[in-house]
Amino acid sequence: MRWPDALRSLRKRDLRLFFAGQSVSLAGTWMQGVAQSWLVWRLTRSSELLGVVNFLGQVPVFLFGIWAGSIADRHPRRRIVLLTQTNAIFQAVLLAALTLAGVVRPWHVVVLAGMLGLTYAFEIPARQALLADIAGSDAPNAIALNSSIVNSARIVGPALAGALVAAVGEGFCFALNALSFAGTYYALVKMHPPPQPRVEGGRRAHLLEGLAYAGRTGHVRALLALLAVSSFFAMPYQALLPVVSAEVLHGGAGLYGLLLGSAGAGALVGAIGLLLRNGLAGLGRRVALGTTLLGAGLLALSFSRHPVVAGASLVVAGFGFITQMAGTMTLLQGLAPVDMRGRVMGLFSTLFVGVTPFGSLAAGFAASRFGAPRTIGAGAAVVICASAVFHLALPRLRRTVLAQHPTLFPPAPQ
Template identity: 45%
Template sequence: MIPGSGPRKPPKPEVRGGLHQTFRALRHRNFRLFVFGQIISLIGTWMQNVAQSWLVYRLSHSELLVGTAWFCSQIPVLALGSIGGLVSDRFPRHRIVILTQALSMLQAFALGLLTLAGHVQVWHVLALATVLGTINAFDMPARQALIVQLANKEDLLNAISLNSAIFNAARIVGPAIAGLLVAALGEGVCFTINGVSFVAVIIALMAMRIPADTTRFAASSWSYLIEGFRYAWHYLPVRSTLMLLGATTLGGMPAVVLMPFFSDDIFHRGAQGLGFLMGAMGVGAVVGTLVLAHSNEVTGLRRVIVFSALSTGVTFILFSLSPRFYLSIAIMPVIGFGVMRQNAAANTLIQTLIPDQFRGRVMSLYAMTVVGLGPFGSLAAGAIAHALGPRLTVLMGGAVTVAAAWVFHAKARAVRA
């Protein structure tokens, strides 16, 4: 509201209720195409994630090597994410995403071929995971920043929430399919199906009509990069949100990385049990993001972030103490609900606060905190679990998440949604 304009509130655009309200970003043609491609491709991506973890576990039975596989797939996002953000702000984001999706398809086919041929070794998986992480370092900032171009700022919260819902709907379907396929046909089939699934998203991206980019560039790439970092550091709401995301990423990695050990060593449920646990987490994540998508307001996002982080940390602790497989399945949706509501709310808060000329670079920092810090969490999870066991490791991660939420809440007066 303009200062001094009086108590009368400006009228809000009329938005119908029900399903129309929840899915209103789909009125934009480009976003509909994006959703179509993502639904198919992300199911394949989640199949590959589960199959890759299981493959490393089957080949090594080592907590440390499973953690190392996650490290290799995520460390490039931290090391190269800032360059990816710079590229996203200097070149057309639409073309960048098409290229990165094509390269991801080739990576999946290479891993599938090695596995189906029976020649795969742990070092192959680690090397190809590093390749995929490098691709993602350029894909994530461009794809996150592209969403605003596919919808508009009025529908940004809805578009980000729907994108998160699709991501997690795939988390339900993908791991469940992967668990069945790994048990029946092996991991290589999952990798190959993932490669085929990229065809859908590439076709959808090529069918989009994106306006010409009119971005103006700084003379020096280095100064352009530093300018984006300086903006994020000095703008307290963005900096505080990124710091919370970094802490909760580190706290949440043990539960994700050590899930195969809970499924097999603790609950004796094998690959199918892993698929059910990950799928249950996806159910909660879909519900959480759809509830957020129904909202038409960006105010109050700080409260959503704090509550979600607190609830996630508490449920990590409960999961670590769970004595039964079915109780753990009941806990997983609550974890998914909290994690993805926090990430979707934080993503929206940041994107509504920043101007477009900084969007790629700041969203690269978002990717670096949500994904890029994961390698340190995964390596630490593997090493600590090797010494103390999976349960205590996940419990410690939950405690870190709760502490981070309380610190953020204590300083939250400076953050306004």
């Protein structure tokens, strides 16, 4: 079969397996995330506990992400992903059993959220580096396609979760998520990734080498700093969406799922835009623009008092989010040495996923005092200011990258 250029990464068998598995599993993952947040809200009516659950579900990435990246460079990445998927299946089965039996308590959700967060800490760097390994020269297209699949699931998963929670309860969402991992597991078993570079030296030196690379490389520092700002000040809006849905927009689980689906729709459009690109030229400007749109969309959400306006605002925010996140990942992977990919993705996951829980925790407590709309608006304003600084720094960063990688991509058109 001849694939169109926008889907050129699907010409590789292992990438077809990878994406097929992802397509099956990710909708279940989004379903569980929505159902878990709604379960916490239903049991406690507490924005603080929503922040705590999000914190514990992601803080292991902050604590272990850099170490996990080093492990992903030192050990077979496929094996790491298989082990972490096994743990995720067990977590989903246990949460489903407790909920369906009617004995689930808030502390159960808190403990199991931390368990899943520990899984993600080691899974994210290994999975992203594995994707780049099997994609080879098609890595930018593969990353964009992966983002498209993630955000297609982000539309379908929350919408299904909202309908299922309203009809039969949260437990069925957790059970379906456990079943959905079968596709990813089968794909990982069947694929044949290329061998990883041999690693020399001790574990500590290996980890410090990755930190030194990030510290001395200007574009890595700038991209990661901007990502950290968005993660802390913007992304916690997801933890507050149940509050916005119920108390500001006067809706229920169905509206909550639709709002998340709106953000997913915007992100899907952004990911498709990245699919149509070739190479890395001009991607820095896309990252800067995406950050601005993320902040602008959330600022509009903070003033929204109607579901349609809130949904439209989240479409803009979702577009900006994926443009920044996927663009940052593509630049970091595309410019990093092959033997550094795991450690670079460890830093990426630490500052993307790992910083978000601190923002969620702060946002949960701020929302209890100042309200969810004001909290979201304040964070959005900070992100807009950070994007302006990054816009101003772009010319200098571009000159530095071109000096280090003169043959990697042509200069952008004047």
